[in-house]
Amino acid sequence: MSKRERESAIKMSLDDIISLDVGGTRFDTTRQTLVKDPNSMLARMFDPASKMKPGLLRNGAYFLDRDPEWFRTILNYLRNGVLLAETQKELLALLTESRYFGLTDLEQEVTARLEEESSPQTSSPPAGSSDIIKLNVGGKIFQTTKSTICKYPSSRIAQLVQGIFKQTLDSEGNIFIDEDPRDFEYILRALRNANGYPTTVPKETIDNVINLRDNLEIREIKFGYREKSDSYVSEYFLSVCR
Incomplete structure (x- = not known):
């Protein structure tokens, strides 16, 4: 197979639909979405060029032993780049999940949100007192x-x-x-x-x-x-x- 043919095969496979069973809840997405963060565990599991095995296939879906509530938010973040979480409980849970999956961009965004949450809200500081x-x-x-x-x-x-x-x-x-x-x-x-x-x-x-x-x-x-x-x-x- 030529280099062009290999590249074409990889490109085509990125459009494959992947089914995941996350803690008993089924999610369907594309391989392209799962490899969005190239350094993450998900990318290493589903990148066509990766040597890492995706894991256990059960009833046509790859099983992930994680909480589906938080994985739904992670999947939406990978799809559109927007973090849909507001409460501290959500952010702390997503911090744990982003570290587990090695999603460094998401981890940084969650950390920044938590820092904003923990910072005391004050009125505009007087001139010259900027922190x-x-x-x-x-x-x-x-x-x-x-x-x-x-x-x-x-x-x-x-x-x-x-x-x-x-x-x-x-x-x-x-x-x-x-x-x-x-x-x-x-x-x-x-x-x-x-x-x-x-x-x-x-x-x-x-x-x-x-x-x-x-x-x-x-x-x-x-x-x-x-x-x-x-x-x-x-x-x-x-x-x-x-």
Whole structure:
């Protein structure tokens, strides 16, 4: 089979209709929808080019041992890119499900919603009292809030922002941190996450991220990675506590 023929076969197979049995509820969708997030477990299960097996086929549907109530929301998100969830209960459940399925875009959106929910609603702040700050980490500018960075007041990064430690400023007056910005992205994501939830980090990066966490003395935050396997039922989230 030529390269063009293989590409055509893959394209055609992406239009296949896939039936799923999620916790006893049947869902019909297309393969294209299931592989929307290429790094997710669903993509690895149903991508025609993937070596991972989809799992148990029961009565013409692939069985997933998850709650169908939350999977319906996940499937709609993959279909149209819109997160249809409002309550904290829904968001917390979807945070768990998005981490299980490795849907990083959904996880980030849910985390942002939860952060908005937990932030105190106040009237417009007086001039000059904005909580928004910019950090220059290894040449990349990150914009966040002081309350996020100072979530753990005893951490080194919180004391740096508060001026307890000597600050180094760039030419724009932003606090400069001489670290790898790719690793800092995960530190900031963990600070934004709800307490008690490990933040997903690629396995090949996790040692660097944990070293940076320790350098910044934010040992309260936890990281984990997804252990890949040939069967979706044995893929799981590992909490890293060091």
